[in-house]
Amino acid sequence: MEPLRPEDPSDIGGYPLLARLGAGGMGQVYLGLTGGGRHIALKVIREDFEGPQALARFRREVQTAERVRSRSAAAMVGAGLDTPPYWLATEYVPGPTLRQAVTVHGPIPPDTCLRLLGALAAGLLEIHRQGVQHRDLKPGNVILAPDGPRLIDFGIARGEGQTQITQTGVWNGTPGYVAPEVVREQEPVPASDVFSLAGTIAYAATGRPPFGGGRIEAILHRTLSGDIDLDGADPRVAELVALCAAKDPADRASLERMLQLTAPYGTLAADPAYRRLVGVLPPLPADVREAVTSGLVPPGRTQAPAGMRGGSRAVIIAAAAAVVAVVLAGSLTARYLMDGGDAAENPSGGSPEQGGGRSGTPAAKGGTSPATGGARSPGGPPPDVILLKEPTDEFDEVRWTKANFNCQPAVRPDDMRYANDLQTSAPRQPYAAPTVDIGMRFKYARPSGYYLAAEIRPPAEQQGNGVTGVVRSKPHLYPKGESGLTLHYPADFKWEGSGSEAYPLMKGDWTVIWLHVRANGDAYYLGCDGFTAR
Structure with missing residues (x-):
């Protein structure tokens, strides 16, 4: 709250x-x-x-x-x-979403995954019997309530007899969880929710996106022709997920079959591991x-x-x-354009001013551009040299790791409306090239006059005392249209105000911090991503 x-x-x-x-x-x-x-x-x-x-x-x-x-x-x-x-x-x-719970606690124990599979199958079956398809089932749309999971966000659900509100060449859903027949622009069927259920449980079991990360085009290609990622998952979980993840909807197991196969594992609400995931919920004001x-x-x-x-x-x-x-x-109604695989995507709203933040170490002072000098107009572009102002001391410790596929410790973004809408891209498989592209986009928002910068942190074990290798880009205006912002390392991080020398892509886990930069040059944490170099 x-x-x-x-x-x-x-x-x-x-x-x-x-x-x-x-x-x-x-x-x-x-x-x-x-x-x-x-x-x-x-x-x-x-x-x-x-x-x-x-x-x-x-x-x-x-x-x-x-x-x-x-x-x-x-x-x-x-x-x-x-x-x-x-x-x-x-x-x-x-209660937390499934995505939040996995981010904090890591992959869910196998027996708990099987009970969760049964509970979600029961919920989907009940909704289907009322003539409604969910059409965007994913970890972020599952709330772990104390007495069992809840399906949320029916913003793109559709019941029998309701008119479809999509255009030719456009489909609804989330890459990595949307079914192949939906990607091919066929009419979604109830079995499409079963495919999304498979991806949701695979994420719960492994802590990784079911068809990897990276650019949307690559995720969709793996959805259409690759196998769901079940590496390291318990064989019992992997077997049931595979039954739900068949490419042809006719070959997928039914929800009734999932209820039969998961029944021996019992109910979810009494599961001690599930109760730990839900945690102690704070009291609400009466x-x-x-x-x-x-x-x-x-x-x-x-x-x-x-x-x-x-x-x-x-x-x-x-x-x-x-x-x-x-x-x-919030209804995240994803509409993905198939001409190039980009998503038309999320919320608007400016960033509120938030004083009292912790200041980082700027490469220059005064909130003016080294090139132009002088005061900045409130609505103008920020200076090239930015001043990091973060809300918590954990910011300096944030690192992305391949083991968890996320960044820890958690840092609260300054601009939650845009942070909730942030999508990032970086290589999701171990990477062995001298340069790398990193990207970000907002799912629905198309902000005007919104500047962003990125900070790159090399593997922690490679950072020295004098030259840390932590470098920042200049601020970049978020582009119009739907392509988002892409930066190139090390080229976009080699300049006099970067803060350090850009390291070559040595072996280890690299961290990418995305920052919102205001007109006066103050920069605030927006989100985090990373990749592994080998």
Whole structure:
């Protein structure tokens, strides 16, 4: 949870807001409260995301949420669809996503994976029997609630009779988890969710993306013609995942078959390893007063700003009492263009100023460009030499490792809305060339005037006291269009303000830190990636 910001409303649809939960492709998600004291998740569609297709997609999400009645999915509480701000509310159940749990704890034990497979198969089967396909099952769309997993994000789900909102040559889903028949632009079928289930469990078992990383084109090629990555997975898990990952949907095991094969392993909620993954969940504020006391709500913010209250006629739909609900994550509606394999992808919103950060060691002072000098205009480009300002002392210790395929220790990004939308690319197999390309893109956002830089950290064991090899690029304006930003090492890191000498690509794990650079040259952590050189 994050505190409300000055621009946030005090309530949505008459529900008081207690905190921010996160941002997604279509909008912001808040923690709210009903009149009866139940916590709910409220998603508010972005003001700049109100084109006809976006609204049609959001309305379909509301229709799907209303339609699905399952303990494994979100129970509808209410929605506002008449006038902006458009919103959707579900009851809130806390817990980490599967992706978050694996990032923190590493691969999940085999027996727990098998129980998770059975629980997710049961949830998908129940939804399918109601005529709905999920169409974007992945680790980030599975919440590990205390009493079992929940499927979230029905932003691109579609039920029988609902119109498909895609264009010719466009498909929905997430590379590495989307089924081959969807990539080929065929109509998704229920078995497409089974393929995504295979990738989700493979990730849980190995801690690695099921078809590797790198550029989207490469991931899709491996999805179409390669095998799912089960290296090191328990043979029992690997066997069941392989049954779900057949290229031809007709050859995949049914969800009913998965329930039969996983039944002997018992239920998931009683699994000690699962309970450790869920962890001890922090208490939620019981009301606005507690939220003010805890710093989540600014003092005096108990009334909605003018125009917010009653601004849209709420369509309130009673939630089924027997349905256990789930936190509504931001709807990451991925639309991947097949002309070149790029993704049309996520959220907007500027970076709030955040003072009190820890300063790094700048290569120059004053917030001016060595080439031009003088003060920087607030909306102009930053200087070439940037000043690292990070929120935690862990920043200097961040390292990417092939063993975990992620960066540790975790550092909280300054700009969460864009950090949640960040996609990175680097070689995912051991790499043996003198140069390397690294890339990033935002999944849905197309920010204007947004500058980024990268910091490269060589393997820790290769860093000396005098010349560390840690180098930074100049700031680069995020490009228009959908291609994202690509930098070349060492060429883009050999300049007088890089901070060190760029090392050759020696053996070991290399770390790539992506930074958001503001107009005054202050740079903040946005995300992390890495690769292995051999």
